[in-house]
Amino acid sequence: MKVDACLAGLGMTRFGKHLETGLKALGAEAVREALADAGIAPGQLQAAFVGNAAAGLITGQESIRGQVILRGMGLGRLPVVNVENACASGSTALHQACVMVSAGVYDVVLALGVEKLYHPDKKRSFSAFSGAVDVEALAAILAGLQKSAQQGGASEAASGAGEKRSMFMDIYALAARAHMARYGTTKEQFAAVAAKNSHHGSLNPRAQFRDELSVADVLAAPVVAEPLTRPMCSPIGDGAAAVVVVSPRRARALGIRKPVRVAATVLCSGWDHGGDEPGTVEVCAAEAYEQAGVGPQDLHVVEVHDASAPAEILAYESLGLCPAGEGGKLVESGATRLGGRVPVNPSGGLLRKGHPVGASGVAQIVELAEQLQGRSGARQVEGARVALAQNGGGNIGTDAAAMCVTVLTS
Numbered sequence: 001m002k003v004d005a006c007l008a009g010l011g012m013t014r015f016g017k018h019l020e021t022g023l024k025a026l027g028a029e030a031v032r033e034a035l036a037d038a039g040i041a042p043g044q045l046q047a048a049f050v051g052n053a054a055a056g057l058i059t060g061q062e063s064i065r066g067q068v069i070l071r072g073m074g075l076g077r078l079p080v081v082n083v084e085n086a087c088a089s090g091s092t093a094l095h096q097a098c099v100m101v102s103a104g105v106y107d108v109v110l111a112l113g114v115e116k117l118y119h120p121d122k123k124r125s126f127s128a129f130s131g132a133v134d135v136e137a138l139a140a141i142l143a144g145l146q147k148s149a150q151q152g153g154a155s156e157a158a159s160g161a162g163e164k165r166s167m168f169m170d171i172y173a174l175a176a177r178a179h180m181a182r183y184g185t186t187k188e189q190f191a192a193v194a195a196k197n198s199h200h201g202s203l204n205p206r207a208q209f210r211d212e213l214s215v216a217d218v219l220a221a222p223v224v225a226e227p228l229t230r231p232m233c234s235p236i237g238d239g240a241a242a243v244v245v246v247s248p249r250r251a252r253a254l255g256i257r258k259p260v261r262v263a264a265t266v267l268c269s270g271w272d273h274g275g276d277e278p279g280t281v282e283v284c285a286a287e288a289y290e291q292a293g294v295g296p297q298d299l300h301v302v303e304v305h306d307a308s309a310p311a312e313i314l315a316y317e318s319l320g321l322c323p324a325g326e327g328g329k330l331v332e333s334g335a336t337r338l339g340g341r342v343p344v345n346p347s348g349g350l351l352r353k354g355h356p357v358g359a360s361g362v363a364q365i366v367e368l369a370e371q372l373q374g375r376s377g378a379r380q381v382e383g384a385r386v387a388l389a390q391n392g393g394g395n396i397g398t399d400a401a402a403m404c405v406t407v408l409t410s
Contacts (some may be wrong), residue, residue: 009038088393091361189328202350235356
């Protein structure tokens with residue numbers, strides 16, 4: 001598919017614990033900021049795609065989440081499409097917005113990602129993650145995670161998945177132990193990801209956590225599921241992010257001289273494949289590189305789905321930033337730190353910015369578009385002109401259930 005869409009306006013709340021702020025207020029804050037940034041009135045929107053994954057479980061709001069949020073700020077009548085795709089809900093909403101603009105159906109479309117995950121009952125928050133696997137196989141999945149942990153001598157990971165923590169941390173812990181066994185990746189290298197992202201997050205006023213951690217700090221933190229300590233696991237969060245997607249023609253009419261172009265947007269779902277065969281990230285990335293006419297060597301800045309520290313190392317390899325098995329060495333080299341060859345997660349990533357799942361994908365786009373526009377302040381990647389976002393959602397078998405890769409250029 002040829003993509004022909006631009007980003008005209010960006011908006012985002014601070015991510016964090018917003019127990020007293022509802023879904024409507026969070027969403028409205030991001031939308032108003034995006035509209036003001038684009039310089040357009042609400043009435044100029046022709047459609048809206050709203051990504052959310054867990055409002056039904058956390059707040060009870062089902063079925064018409066986007067309409068409720070937008071109607072609350074006076075936006076009615078326009079077509080609203082609710083998008084639910086686990087942690088990839090926001091990036092899927094953006095994908096749909098870009099497809100509709102590229103197809104010529106609309107000229108001005110809103111893509112919003114919004115989520116509330118904090119709840120006084122933490123089990124309710126964790127249950128939102130347990131629903132992002134095949135629930136008919138949930139008992140077998142949990143038994144498999146427990147068996148793997150016991151066989152690997154991981155006592156902390158041998159119980160409590162889905163009750164004391166998101167079960168996805170156990171899935172990532174299993175992947176981390178496998179990567180360590182196969183490639184010799186170390187705990188220190190996983191900790192280096194968390195330390196790097198804590199430095200980046202310390203520079204981001206919208207990040208949930210802004211304290212800077214050393215590798216020693218990360219290793220000394222409480223264990224969640226071996227080998228993952230707490231800073232190696234993304235925190236849950238509340239927040240929203242929005243972008244206004246326009247056609248190039250409308251961008252010119254709005255007087256946007258150097259719009260951020262969506263050069264590629266690829267969405268795919270997982271399938272049954274062998275462990276050594278290309279998976280969702282590799283397939284999406286290959287298609288995105290082809291659409292955009294770039295390769296991994298052309299990227300200036302990247303945001304990846306670091307729901308855990310090992311997930312970022314796996315993403316390095318799947319996106320072609322380094323050969324398979326060398327992700328640990330790449331982060332240790334400093335190449336993915338601000339000032340390095342290809343900075344990854346300058347926002348602080350999900351590890352420090354936080355992970356309100358339905359909002360995370362759009363928040364990546366806001367960060368990268370601001371980087372390409374040169375307005376990222378202390379965390380600016382100098383000369384950034386090509387950016388990539390990778391955002392996955394859910395898990396079936398040994399791969400993500402949904403995957404989005406987006407390439408932006410200036």
